[in-house]
Amino acid sequence: MSTVNDHATSHPVPYSTGDSKITETTIAEMRELAARYPVGRSALLPMLHLVQSVEGRVTPEGIEACADVLGLTGAEVSAVATFYTMYKRRPVGEYHVGVCTNTLCAVMGGDLIFERLKRHLDVGNDETTEDGKITLEHIECNAACDYAPVMTVNWEFFDDMTPESATQLVDDLREGTEVKSPRGATICSWREAERVLAGFPDGRADEGPTGGKASLAGLRLARERNWTAPNGNGGAPAPLDPVPGPRPEDQPGRESQAVHTDDSRKED
Template sequence: MSESFAPEADARLRSEAAELISRYPDSRSALLPLLHLVQSEDGYVSPRGIALCAELLDLSRAEVSAVATFYSQYKRHPNGEYTVGVCTNALCAVMGGDIIWERLSEHLGVGHDETTADGRITLEQVECNAACDYAPVVMVNWEFFDNQTPTSAVDLVDQIAAGRPVHPTRGANTVATFKEVEHVLAGFEDGRADEGVGAGEASLLGLRIARDKGWIAPRVVADGEAGGRAGGDSQVPTESAQAAEDLTSPPVGVEGSSADRQPVTERDVSPETVRDEHKGNVE
């Protein structure tokens, strides 16, 4: 690949880069979005992309490369049109993530961070997709495909390979290409933020139960604030008093009582207290 962008691409990238840089009081703070920007052009952080970032931010190429090699979302070799990430962290693995990974790797003939010969799919084994309530989860260009099975995952990559649109469980109605998503990650909206389902029932279940029971989070009060330690004993709001009792009571068959445990109230959360409590737990 040439060491510089074609004139049209160079002008466009410089214009968008100027907009990104203007959003920060210190220009070098724009390095992360700029790396996404050049990746949206080449499909990876190319040598010419590094050179452009370094020039625009008055950094050395070594400084830019040091950042680009630190974060896993920045690719140092050409990425496929679609990144298929299989979560094999604890819960997803137990629920079948390991089997899904093995099946997809065998089916596509590639391993971790490798791309199929047609350039369509890059397969990744990821630590966590932050969707444990829908395990096992597969992501395509960071869009969620929940409650997967080996069969459904194979069908998913076959649809991608065939050029057919795929529809996430949550999020946008269809999955954008890797380069299109990178342009969004750089900081340019694509107008699709409100498409599809934002949060599914499994994610909202705890919130719904809390509202049905009138549970609310306790408010931590700082020193000197009315109602805090300096202003008198803090109280759990009336509507959540029973919830606090429920939460501090031990499960059936477990020794102890609510009197043995710290109630769910405003309490001392100073760094010193947290440190001492942590030290006591470790000892």
């Protein structure tokens, strides 16, 4: 499984391609971000997310724009942009697809899923399909280990994956079928996601469930067995609906793949 960490790719990092989409609006939004902090430079990470949302990658023009707004040199901004894994120097596809291959997910099947996807998409790690739709990357632990093996699309969770569900997922993305995260929203484009990360909400926080099945595993057991924390000053932190009833993720239209998984491991 040593091929997982093949970072090397022969594709050169493109320098300016002369088609920067940075506008006065972008600059104004950069200034707005800087104004949110006691010291403007704190906005550099959000500003670089904003550059990616506009440019599809971190471009030389984007770096210069950040530098201008913050009174830094381009080299100072580059030093930051090259430190963080989420900032990409090469153009990213419409969908960034991540496969966790850190130990737990790898052991649970992440390595096999990643190998399958590389073959299925005919790309290597951190490479983009020819149609520009999908950039595939093996990612580090994404804090969803109780749903292993885990994948992400534009940093939304896809839980309890298999090689089959993984290939189906990328096929759906390439064909333009609407795809929903089992613990998130309908999948937007990578650029739209980057704009949210920059600090400009897209109003979609109310989509999706409170959590998947694993998040609620202990709570459900406690409800079944009437286990609660001790009573405090403010009275018992009793549940509003102590009798088993419809749960948020059981509501129509709130299905979670994680809840309706056919993975018998979780039900036995």
